[in-house]
Structure formats: C-alpha cells, structure tokens
Amino acid sequence: MDVSWVEVDPASDFPLNNLPWGVFSPAAAPASGGAPRIGVALGDWVVDVAALAAGLPGALPDVAVAALGAPTLNPLMALGQPAWRATRAALQALLRSRDAAGDKPVNDALHDNAALRDAVLHRRSDVTMHLPATIGDYTDFYSSRAHATNVGTMFRGPDNALMPNWLHLPVGYHGRASSVVVSGTPVRRPVGQVAPAGEGDGGPSLQPCRLLDFELEAAVFVGGPGNPLGEPIAIDDASDALFGVVLMNDWSARDVQKWEYVPLGPFTAKSFATTISPWVVSLDALAPFRVTAPPQDDPSPLPYLVPAGGRTVLDVSLSVGIRGESMAAPATVTESNMRHLYWTFEQQVAHHTVTGCNLRPGDLLATGTISGEGQRARGSLLELSWKGTKEVDLGGGVTRKFLRDGDEVFMGGYCQGDGYRVGFGDCRGVVTPARKV
C-alpha cells in the first residue's frame, strides 16, 4: 500500500495506488470559468493536474505537460505507455507521504506549498465530472462465455447456445459513440418500434420500451498513437494500446432489440444511452490484480489470438444495485467479476485490427455483459429474470423483471489489495419516464 499525505479512507476506491485519470470542472473556478480540465482522484479529493503542472514547472514530465492542459484525455492517451507511466510516477511522488515512503521517491514541492495545495485540491463532492475523452469509435464485444451461453440458451436452447464462431474469435460490433454519457446522466426510457403482438394482421407498434435492461460491462480506452489503416496490432503489442479501464452500463431496450436486430445487429435498442464511470483506471494501477485467464484449449484459437506470455484478465469484483423510488438504498442484484471474461482486452485489440481496421487514441472497447457462473453472477435483468419468467427480489417485497421509471442503477467494481482497494467509483444512472407517443 502506498501512503499519501492526503488522508484516504481504507475503503476508498481511490488510494495513491490507483490515481485514476478524469476530466472535471470545479464547482467554483472564478479564474477559468470552470472549463473542463484533467485531474486525478485521490480519496475524497480531485487533484487539478493542469494547475499543478502550471504551478510547479519541471515537476511533471516535459513530454506530458501540453497534453495535461487539454480539456480531454485524448492528447495524453496518444502519448503512449512510457509517458503515462512517468507522469503517474511523478504525481505519486508529489502526493506521497515522506514518513511512510520507505525507499519510494518523494517530492515535497506540493506538500510544502499551502497556497498551491489549496488551488490544486478540490473536494470530489464539489466537482462536475465530464466524459474523459472524445470517443472516436465505440466497439462492444460479447466476451463473457456465461453471458453468451445464457442468452443463447434462452433464445436457441442449450444445444445451440453458442454460435459456431464464438469460441474462435471475440465476437463484437460497432456501437454508437455519440450516446455514451458520463455517470449520473439521467436515462430517458426510450420509445421504439417493437414486433407485432401476435400472429394476426396487426403490425409492429411504436411504444415506450417495456423491457428496459442494464448490462454490466467494463471498457478500455485505447491509447498510444494508433495503428495505420491496413496494419494490424499484433497480439504481443496489444497491451501498449490500452490506456485504462472504466465501468459501463450498456442500457438495452430488449423488446426493440428483438425486433430490429436481424440481420445486422443491435441499432436503436442500444443507441439511446451508454453510461461510463468518469475515472479511467490505468493498467499500471490494475497490474497487481492480473490473474490467469480462463483456459482456451477446446478449441485453441488461431495463433494471431495467442500471446507469447499467456493470457491474463483482471480480478475486479463487480456489483450491480437497483434502487427503486420507494427504497432507501440500492439492493444488490448481481455480483460478478472481470476475471470471468473468456476473451481478453489484448485479444480484442488483435482481432479488431486483424483485417486492418485502425484504432485511434480515445476509442472505447467494451467487454460485453460480464456474467459469471451461478444465478447471482448474471450481469443483466434479461438473465436474472430469465427472459422475464421470474421476479428478481430487491427486498421489502419489491421485485423487478425489468427496470421501472425512477429506478436508479448502480455499478461498482474494485480490486482488493492488502489494506487498500483499487476501485472504479460511480457508474450510475436513473431511469426517467418516456416521452409521450
């Protein structure tokens, strides 16, 4: 555990070991008008990195200073792994407690400058968070075997649950970038076209979604310069293209999806909102929590999907809670873990680019719904209610099959270290009523 002179609760998602990147506006910033700027989270605080770079010339790596003054993380993302690592190390040195540092580097310049500390440290409860990056393209994969098996079983039976390609490549599709929103943004229940009710003469209808669902996902922001069109990223280079990870709720209108998705995949059923957590947790912060990935030996994938050093996933405990309007606190409905992913981030990058598709810094690659084995580990209400055939218990007599207006959905995730957590903070959104049809 790494100790800061800024007090951090042991249960906080954001100790000095984490130091995730985000873009925020201070609640009151008279000088700058509250324009979005880059920060890192530390306990209950946000460190204004742009102001820090300006206030302490030379304290942060020269290569990163211009990027740290931008209103999005894209320029920083483009710099690549060595610059990210050097900047994080310099920030940790500035924030580290000298008393507990051991042989780790310490830079007292911020600690010893009260005026700068006041200017640079904002209470996290006071700031407004923004999307961390301009997302050029958003891709959604389908990489949890339990999820794909559950959905396939519901719609095609247990013998045909997985499509023939599923074990050979990370199935994915292009998502909608414009409708990715930051945690806390209300989500309006969509109105959409749904299938005819029966076999008679009736046609489809336009109506408020009746089967509104969440999907528990994680997503990685692409970093580095990106690959030129036509030149794939090899599996052993893929980790260099990973800037950091967020949680994602891929809100889904199941009734709309069922009618529209053949043959080209989900479209309006998922493009009304996709919520991400605002703090981007670096792969360096997550590195201690890498574990061996589920085996892929029956069948083994093609060599372009097999890294020389073995496959790892992240041991991140994930949960989903729902708070109905009548409830004082959210009830946990899902407990899952990122380690259940069959396809890794690195495999997703290698496959995404295999035909030559270019990735750019700021692109977002999501895992798809992360379900584990067992009913409690299901990452969507579609699975928890088994296609609406059973009620999901929220306690106190409250149940759900799908989401109701006023429901707030909370996702959380953390890695448990020795006496500390590396966590993801809030990924939440409340369902508001549909527009009048």
Add this chain to the structure above:
Amino acid sequence: MDVSWVEVDPASDFPLNNLPWGVFSPAAAPASGGAPRIGVALGDWVVDVAALAAGLPGALPDVAVAALGAPTLNPLMALGQPAWRATRAALQALLRSRDAAGDKPVNDALHDNAALRDAVLHRRSDVTMHLPATIGDYTDFYSSRAHATNVGTMFRGPDNALMPNWLHLPVGYHGRASSVVVSGTPVRRPVGQVAPAGEGDGGPSLQPCRLLDFELEAAVFVGGPGNPLGEPIAIDDASDALFGVVLMNDWSARDVQKWEYVPLGPFTAKSFATTISPWVVSLDALAPFRVTAPPQDDPSPLPYLVPAGGRTVLDVSLSVGIRGESMAAPATVTESNMRHLYWTFEQQVAHHTVTGCNLRPGDLLATGTISGEGQRARGSLLELSWKGTKEVDLGGGVTRKFLRDGDEVFMGGYCQGDGYRVGFGDCRGVVTPARKV
C-alpha cells in the same frame, strides 16, 4: 442551367448549379504550407472559399465566415440550412456570368479582380482532396429492396428473402468511422478469419480475403445543430438535418463477413476501408431531381415514418466500373439509380433517432447497397456473380466473380438536367495485395 464566367464543360459533374463542398490542399501553397481548407468545385477548378472570404470582406454571409476558415466542413455543417443556402447563393453570384445571368444576382467583385482570381482558383487536377469532415459516427442502412431481396434469396431462399422487420423500418447498423477514407486511397486486401472449409475437424483459418467485393452506396452528411440525446428528430423536420450527399464504396470481405456476422452483424469484414467521394453535393443542388419514392402501402409504415408531404428520393444515375491491371479503361458492370431506395434519407433520420439517439453535424448515414431491378442494376459483385456462381464479363475475355489485386473500382453518379449535369465526381480505389500471413 446557370452559367459561370469560369468555363465549364457541359459534361462536367460540377457546373455552377452544383457547387459541391469539399476540403482540399493546393499542390503548391507556399504561404500556408498547403494546410487543408474549404473549397467548392466548379468545372475543372476548385474555388478556395477561405481565401475568397478573406479577400472580399462582406461578400459572403457574416454568419458563415468563421466556419469557412476551418480545416473541415463540420462547423459549416453545424450552421444549418439558412446559412448553407445564403453562402451558396453568395458564391453563385460571385461566379455567375453577367452576360447570361438574366435576373439572377451577380457580384463582379471576384471576376474583376485578377490577382484574387489567381489566388482563389486552383486547377482541380493539381489539388489533394481530404475527407470533407470529421465523422463522429458512421451508420450504414440497408434500404434498397432489390438488394435486400437478392441477398436474402441467395442465403434463405425466395420465400424468406426479406426479414419480417424489413418493410416496417429502415434496417441499419453502426459502422466504423475511423476507416472511412477519401476517393483514391488504395485499399489493401484484408487478411481475416474465415469459416472452416468443411464439416471435418478443421477449424477456421486466417487468410487473405478471397471474396473481396464492392458495394455501391450513397451517404448523407448530417447538418444542423444535431438533436439532444433523448429527443428524436420528427420525420417532417428531418430534411433540415441533411447537409449533402456523397458516393460510397463499402468494401466488403464476404468470406470474413459470413463467418463473423452472427449474431451481432458485420464487424472486421467491413471496417478495413470505406471509400467516399470528396465533394459533398448539397440537397439544394439536388432538389430539382427529387422524384416520388417507391410506394409503401403493403404494408404502410408506422406514422413516425410517414412525412406529411409525401416521400421523395433522388433521380441520380449510378454506375460502377472495374479496371483490371490488363485493361486500358474500366468496364461498366453496374447501372443503378438512387431512386430505387425504398427508405428515404428522411425516414432514416427519423428512425435513427426514434429511441433518442443523438445525431451530430458530420455524422454520415449511408444507404446500403443500391440495387435496382434487373441483373445489370445489381450494386455488388455478390449479386452480379450470384454468390460466385457465374462470371461477370469485363470484355476482352476478362471476367470476375470477386475483385483481384490491381483492380480499380470506379463509382460515378449524376443527375441529368437540361444541358448540364449535377454529378458527384470520383469515388474510386485500387485493390493492393494482402500482407503476408
């Protein structure tokens, strides 16, 4: 016909009636370093609109001047219909011949200023064209009934050719924005994962695409301020969201597509390159060529897809030519027309946003392959060769089922006016060999 003092061949795609928008770099621009800037095409010339606005203060609408100095069309696209119309009218007045103007407005300021004319007019053969806009999201529809019927017949038989949803909504999916390239960009044959060859124990393989295809499409750039997330664009407001139209070749790896596309749609099979023509033809230039759309009465779509004033499509003759390495000139393989589209641009906008998805200026909405009735009107080699079962004749003993290395694919389109054409210019790309596997 509208006559300019700049000489324009009657067969040119770019008479004064057209004046399409593009982004170009002059071949030699010592002062500015050849940075991308906005222009309009006129005959064999490009008019440097940014230089014109700077050289003739007050000649172009004040509201547009800042946008016209940008390196992409996005700021101009965001201004909306009245600003586009006023700017186009001011440019036409500056370029119109006084002798043939009749009662149309004329502004002699450019015509009478030889130094400015020299600075502003570039030979089109000398300039480098760029993508006209930063494309936030690219969506591809599937709006030609003949195409959907052909493909459905090949894979599911004539009785199930159209999926149950096809006549009720414009089926579409999210495409990849990063791999949209401008006409002339070489297209490398992709290497991708394809299905096992037979029923035995063999798995899939990684190999150069063997069934490389073109798709003849058109695409519209979204303009106006865009809609807020959660607020659809009503069908009767949809035309305000249309900035202009380009041709598109949606290159497709059919063998990769067939294996990967279930259940979430095309992914790596189409994200290796998508070519568009560089000149964006305004809806005002195309307005005289609007014709009644194919009827939609069996079934009628839901009211949110039915405009008050009736549905129109554009009468644009389309063609595709292929030139193999041994050929002196391209052989025409397809003659189709944009009027064959069953779903209109306006219907696509209304459906795309119905669940609340936000469109932004610079988003690109493509039609899907535009096939007409009859074998000659098929917009892809998949259809022309009927899934590879027959040869497509290129003349001189040369035939194709799918594309070979060295083949250059040319797409063209024009509206025929009385003594003039409103055309789209080049949309072409040559196939280069695959990387070594």
